[in-house]
Amino acid sequence: MKVTIKEVAKLANVSPSTVSRVISDNSRISLDTKKKVNEAMKELGYHPNAIARSLVNKSTHTIGVVMPKSAHLSLANPFFPEALRGISARANKKGFFVMLSVEDNEMDKHSNIENIVRAGVVDGVIMLYYRLGDETFNMLKDNKFPFVVVGKPVNGNSNRVNYVDNDNIGAAYEATTHLINKNKNPIGLITGPMNLTVSLDRLEGYKRALSDRDISYNSDFVKESDFSQEGGFNAMVTLLKSGNCPKAILATDDLLALGAINAIKKAGLKIPRDISIISFNNIPAAEFLTPPLTSIDINPFELGYEATELLFQCLENRKSTYQARIVPTKLIERGSC
Amino acid sequence: MKVTIKEVAKLANVSPSTVSRVISDNSRISLDTKKKVNEAMKELGYHPNAIARSLVNKSTHTIGVVMPKSAHLSLANPFFPEALRGISARANKKGFFVMLSVEDNEMDKHSNIENIVRAGVVDGVIMLYYRLGDETFNMLKDNKFPFVVVGKPVNGNSNRVNYVDNDNIGAAYEATTHLINKNKNPIGLITGPMNLTVSLDRLEGYKRALSDRDISYNSDFVKESDFSQEGGFNAMVTLLKSGNCPKAILATDDLLALGAINAIKKAGLKIPRDISIISFNNIPAAEFLTPPLTSIDINPFELGYEATELLFQCLENRKSTYQARIVPTKLIERGSC
DNA sequence: CTGAAAGCGCTTACAG
DNA sequence: CTGAAAGCGCTTACAG
Numbered sequence: 001m002k003v004t005i006k007e008v009a010k011l012a013n014v015s016p017s018t019v020s021r022v023i024s025d026n027s028r029i030s031l032d033t034k035k036k037v038n039e040a041m042k043e044l045g046y047h048p049n050a051i052a053r054s055l056v057n058k059s060t061h062t063i064g065v066v067m068p069k070s071a072h073l074s075l076a077n078p079f080f081p082e083a084l085r086g087i088s089a090r091a092n093k094k095g096f097f098v099m100l101s102v103e104d105n106e107m108d109k110h111s112n113i114e115n116i117v118r119a120g121v122v123d124g125v126i127m128l129y130y131r132l133g134d135e136t137f138n139m140l141k142d143n144k145f146p147f148v149v150v151g152k153p154v155n156g157n158s159n160r161v162n163y164v165d166n167d168n169i170g171a172a173y174e175a176t177t178h179l180i181n182k183n184k185n186p187i188g189l190i191t192g193p194m195n196l197t198v199s200l201d202r203l204e205g206y207k208r209a210l211s212d213r214d215i216s217y218n219s220d221f222v223k224e225s226d227f228s229q230e231g232g233f234n235a236m237v238t239l240l241k242s243g244n245c246p247k248a249i250l251a252t253d254d255l256l257a258l259g260a261i262n263a264i265k266k267a268g269l270k271i272p273r274d275i276s277i278i279s280f281n282n283i284p285a286a287e288f289l290t291p292p293l294t295s296i297d298i299n300p301f302e303l304g305y306e307a308t309e310l311l312f313q314c315l316e317n318r319k320s321t322y323q324a325r326i327v328p329t330k331l332i333e334r335g336s337c
Numbered sequence: 338m339k340v341t342i343k344e345v346a347k348l349a350n351v352s353p354s355t356v357s358r359v360i361s362d363n364s365r366i367s368l369d370t371k372k373k374v375n376e377a378m379k380e381l382g383y384h385p386n387a388i389a390r391s392l393v394n395k396s397t398h399t400i401g402v403v404m405p406k407s408a409h410l411s412l413a414n415p416f417f418p419e420a421l422r423g424i425s426a427r428a429n430k431k432g433f434f435v436m437l438s439v440e441d442n443e444m445d446k447h448s449n450i451e452n453i454v455r456a457g458v459v460d461g462v463i464m465l466y467y468r469l470g471d472e473t474f475n476m477l478k479d480n481k482f483p484f485v486v487v488g489k490p491v492n493g494n495s496n497r498v499n500y501v502d503n504d505n506i507g508a509a510y511e512a513t514t515h516l517i518n519k520n521k522n523p524i525g526l527i528t529g530p531m532n533l534t535v536s537l538d539r540l541e542g543y544k545r546a547l548s549d550r551d552i553s554y555n556s557d558f559v560k561e562s563d564f565s566q567e568g569g570f571n572a573m574v575t576l577l578k579s580g581n582c583p584k585a586i587l588a589t590d591d592l593l594a595l596g597a598i599n600a601i602k603k604a605g606l607k608i609p610r611d612i613s614i615i616s617f618n619n620i621p622a623a624e625f626l627t628p629p630l631t632s633i634d635i636n637p638f639e640l641g642y643e644a645t646e647l648l649f650q651c652l653e654n655r656k657s658t659y660q661a662r663i664v665p666t667k668l669i670e671r672g673s674c
Numbered sequence: 675c676t677g678a679a680a681g682c683g684c685t686t687a688c689a690g
Numbered sequence: 691c692t693g694a695a696a697g698c699g700c701t702t703a704c705a706g
Contacts, residue, residue, distance in 0.1 A: 004698095004699055004700085005699065005700065005701095006699080014676075014677085015676070015677045015678075016677090016699090016700080016701090017676070017677060017678080017679095017701080017702080018675090018676060018677075020700065020701055020702085021675095021676085021701090021702095023700095023701095024701085028675055028676090029675065029676085030675060030676090033675080033676080047455035047456065047457075048456070048699085048700075049456065049457050049698090049699055049700070050456035050457060050458050051388055051391045051392050051397065051456075051457055051458065051698090051699080051700090052392055052682090052698070052699035052700040052701090053699080053700055053701080054388045054682095054700095055388050055389055055392055055681095055682045055683065055684090055698090055699080055700070055701095056681075056682045056699090056700055056701050056702085057682085057700090057701075058682075060388065062436070062458075065437075080418055081417055081418050084437065084439065085439055088437065088438070088439035088441065088449075089439075089441065092439075092441050092449050095452075097436055097438075097453060097458060098436065098437050098438075099399070099434055099435065099436050099437070100402075100421065100425065100435050100436070100437045101425075101434075101435075102421065102422055102425035102426075102429075104425065104426060104429050112425075112429050115432075116434060118384040119384065119385070119386065119387035119388075120384075120386050120387060120388055120683095121387050121388065121399075121434060229621065229624075229625070255621065258621070258622060258625045261625060262624075262625055283622065284566065284592065284595070285595060285620065285622035285625075285626070287566075287599075288566070288595045288598060288599055288622075288626065289622070289625065289626065289627075290626075290627040341682095341683055341684085342683065342684065343683080351692075351693085352692070352693045352694075353683090353684080353685095353693090354685080354686080354692070354693060354694080354695095355691090355692060355693075357684065357685055357686085358685090358686095358691095358692085360684095360685095361685085365691055365692090366691070366692085367691060367692090370691080370692085385683085385684075386682090386683055386684070388682090388683080388684090389682070389683035389684040389685090389698090390683080390684055390685080391684095391698095392682090392683080392684070392685095392697095392698045392699065392700090393683090393684055393685045393686080393697075393698045394684090394685075394698085395698075457699095
């Protein structure tokens with residue numbers, strides 16, 4: 001844990017520079033000394049100090065990952081841990097470390113990730129969300145710091161930033177069409193906060209699907225809420241009491257669907273007989289609900305994996321060309337429609 | 338992002354040492370120069386480079402967190418993300434960073450966390466699990482590296498390691514007694530892998546509760562499985578086919594319960610009429626199942642928070658006194674018993 | 675193919 | 691109260 005390059009050098013009878021060169025597998029080192037040095041390293045249990053290395057290389061070989069502060073609401077769904085797994089998998093493969101930053105309301109002035117970036121401890125960052133006018137996003141962009149976002153930054157920005165996302169418009173279109181094909185009408189939409197692009201895109205997909213079937217869009221059927229079960233419950237209650245309750249619901253998140261289902265059951269209605277429901281994220285419990293919930297798998301592992309890959313690309317070719325990557329979704333049909 | 342202490346020194350007309358001293362708020366610096374230097378720092382947008390600092394201080398101000406490789410099985414339950422939140426919250430408060438290490442089967446030779454520790458990029462680590470004969474655990478212990486485990490390392494070890502855990506024996510005892518009080522007998526146990534202390538403890542609590550009520554223990558009623566829904570399903574099927582099926586089930590994890598519930602329903606039986614069920618972790622979907630699942634909240638946020646606090650303690654007082662911290666659990670009664 | 679020297683951006687005895 | 695110097699553990703031109 002504390003043997004340095006000097007001690008290795010001494011034991012191997014070479015200079016520290018030489019040891020450094022065999023570590024980096026420099027080609028112009030004789031096989032002989034290479035062997036000698038390697039043996040010395042083994043004998044002493046030497047491991048290069050990454051901090052010292054970072055200081056001279058100006059690269060820490062670590063990427064920062066930002067999780068939104070509202071995460072505790074939807075942290076319950078598998079998106080974040082799965083995305084983290086994907087990021088780790090890709091990062092490990094390249095010998096990179098991953099530093100986690102959970103946004104924290106209680107922080108004074110500077111956000112955790114801002115400190116991380118300013119302190120120079122990460123080479124790039126992955127944001128696991130996109131929010132309109134987000135400070136972290138702006139800070140990264142203003143500093144021209146390498147980063148990629150999981151989720152689509154809106155229009156003006158989207159061609160000047162690296163991101164990976166699902167085709168949320170397409171997925172919502174597919175889900176809505178699925179409902180239309182079951183002859184369910186009207187169709188309600190229970191969505192997460194509208195300052196998230198993901199919400200905007202899913203709304204757009206919903207609208208387009210309606211329009212393509214000549215169904216007129218009615219904003220009374222659209223309820224915005226935070227990503228909580230209570231939110232879903234309340235939204236559904238409003239819909240139920242409206243006097244013109246939808247025959248089907250598209251929920252933007254399974255947690256929302258969980259709440260909505262509860263409201264539907266409490267109203268004495270049956271799923272899917274009276275009301276069908278379909279949602280996003282495909283939580284593990286989905287197949288164990290009664291009836292099992294039809295849901296769209298958004299492939300969070302892949303989202304994380306691709307984001308990391310993309311980040312590595314920007315770290316390598318320092319030219320500022322931007323890229324978007326789309327990860328496919330999959331509608332898992334079960335019994336709720 | 339790249340202004341150094343030298344430039345600040347030049348602008349403020351002092352030496353780098355002085356700048357360094359005002360950064361660390363050294364007491365014997367005159368208010369005058371303090372002000373001068375602070376202004377220079379602000380003007381240049383200076384932020385100390387954490388890497389350089391780490392190198393001289395031999396402390397990185399970051400803690401490593403290890404998630405088990407089997408995590409993807411139970412990553413679906415809120416334990417890991419919640420624990421991570423707790424860790425982050427405590428770490429941020431102290432200005433520490435958190436580095437994440439998801440165990441990875443595909444890694445050659447050295448595990449990711451071993452690389453992290455050897456590279457000297459973390460001051461201490463938190464293990465989010467304990468497994469008998471675990472390599473990471475042994476490696477940390479052998480190197481006398483500061484770490485705390487969430488979960489109880491078995492007997493021989495437990496007084497020579499820092500850990501935080503629930504009272505799993507007590508919690509399982511409470512749950513089993515809860516079932517006995519409902520006149521349910523026999524009671525089956527569906528448990529996770531027996532190389533985890535958590536499983537051992539919960540089994541122990543189950544046994545003690547039976548014993549205290551003069552119910553004889555029968556290992557036929559105990560089924561071991563991995564932490565998956567399929568595992569729970571299969572275990573329950575075996576129980577159902579045994580000819581002497583338990584009237585109640587204690588499951589060691591909600592995911593296991595999910596699978597078991599499915600098996601029970603498929604067999605045409607009703608919960609709780611025919612079979613009661615209670616489990617651990619209190620996943621968000623628990624209250625939305627039919628019937629809602631009675632489950633034990635193990636307080637993962639607190640577990641993470643306390644573990645971090647404990648780690649900070651060992652980092653400070655370098656004496657090797659070990660400590661255990663117990664986080665309370667809470668049985669949330671719903672309709673499944 | 676290999677070594678001596680300078681330097682990465684800080685901190686901290688040691689003087690004064 | 692403040693500065694010059696040495697050093698944390700590496701890497702990398704520059705010579706040879």
